[in-house]
Amino acid sequence: MTDTTSTPGYALECKGLTVGHGSVAVLRDFDLALRQGEVLALLGPNGAGKTTLLATLAGLLPRLAGGVSVGGRALPSGRPASANKADLVLVPDDRALFTTLTVKENLTIANKSGGLDVDGAMDLFPSLTKRLKVAAGSLSGGEQQMLAVARALVQNPRVLLIDEMSMGLAPVIVEDLLPLVRRIADETNAVVVLVEQHVSLALSVADQAIVVVHGDVHLRGPAGELAADPALLETAYLGETTSV
Numbered sequence: 431m432t433d434t435t436s437t438p439g440y441a442l443e444c445k446g447l448t449v450g451h452g453s454v455a456v457l458r459d460f461d462l463a464l465r466q467g468e469v470l471a472l473l474g475p476n477g478a479g480k481t482t483l484l485a486t487l488a489g490l491l492p493r494l495a496g497g498v499s500v501g502g503r504a505l506p507s508g509r510p511a512s513a514n515k516a517d518l519v520l521v522p523d524d525r526a527l528f529t530t531l532t533v534k535e536n537l538t539i540a541n542k543s544g545g546l547d548v549d550g551a552m553d554l555f556p557s558l559t560k561r562l563k564v565a566a567g568s569l570s571g572g573e574q575q576m577l578a579v580a581r582a583l584v585q586n587p588r589v590l591l592i593d594e595m596s597m598g599l600a601p602v603i604v605e606d607l608l609p610l611v612r613r614i615a616d617e618t619n620a621v622v623v624l625v626e627q628h629v630s631l632a633l634s635v636a637d638q639a640i641v642v643v644h645g646d647v648h649l650r651g652p653a654g655e656l657a658a659d660p661a662l663l664e665t666a667y668l669g670e671t672t673s674v
């Protein structure tokens with residue numbers, strides 16, 4: 431039987447975690463241990479199970495097996511309110527903004543005590559300052575992504591899960607946005623799990639990286655070491671299990 435006891439010192443821990451849809455597993459027996467302020471780049475081709483993993487960590491899907499703990503406390507399976515109470519916040523790939531509300535309203539209704547306030551969020555995303563009174567649905571794609579991350583930050587996350595921050599954005603915007611992930615982890619001490627298709631950029635801001643392919647971990651290690659070995663990454667993406 432899987433030992434799901436949490437280990438002291440880890441801000442986010444998964445042990446023997448299996449996630450999926452209905453009874454169909456898409457990512458099996460997944461282990462993870464991250465400390466405060468660490469950034470994980472979760473990489474892999476389409477259909478690998480990355481989004482399913484994030485949704486499960488956020489309690490939006492029930493676990494099929496294994497355990498998840500945040501700050502040493504076990505999270506119940508399939509309970510988004512419990513995950514949120516444990517300060518685990520998901521930025522989904524569709525951003526899930528309230529499109530008819532203004533930028534300021536989106537931030538104000540999400541604000542939790544102890545988190546950044548609206549002004550603090552504007553320090554990280556100064557270009558949103560002049561858009562505070564604009565409806566979220568009228569923002570550009572890049573601005574909407576900034577707002578989605580800012581809205582997560584005002585919830586004072588201990589664990590921040592960001593699914594495909596760069597989806598639909600021009601490369602030049604992605605190059606500006608991804609370094610903010612590093613700054614967020616450094617300044618707030620949150621764990622950040624970043625699902626990202628821009629592999630080099632993601633590795634440049636991450637501490638650790640994992641490549642999942644068809645539901646299995648094919649490579650994991652320090653992000654810098656993976657970035658320095660493109661051939662190894664390619665091999666992992668092609669489906670061969672390898673190691674740094």
Ligand SMILES: Nc1ncnc2c1ncn2[C@@H]1O[C@H](COP(=O)(O)OP(=O)(O)OP(=O)(O)O)[C@@H](O)[C@H]1O
Nearest residue numbers: 451452456474475476477478479480481482483625
């Ligand atoms: N709602 C669902 N019901 C059943 N199966 C699903 C559902 N959503 C995703 N899947 C399946 O689960 C598997 C993993 O999908 P998932 O979206 O987690 O992968 P991913 O790594 O995030 O890929 P992508 O980068 O394309 O988003 C895929 O085979 C997908 O078809």
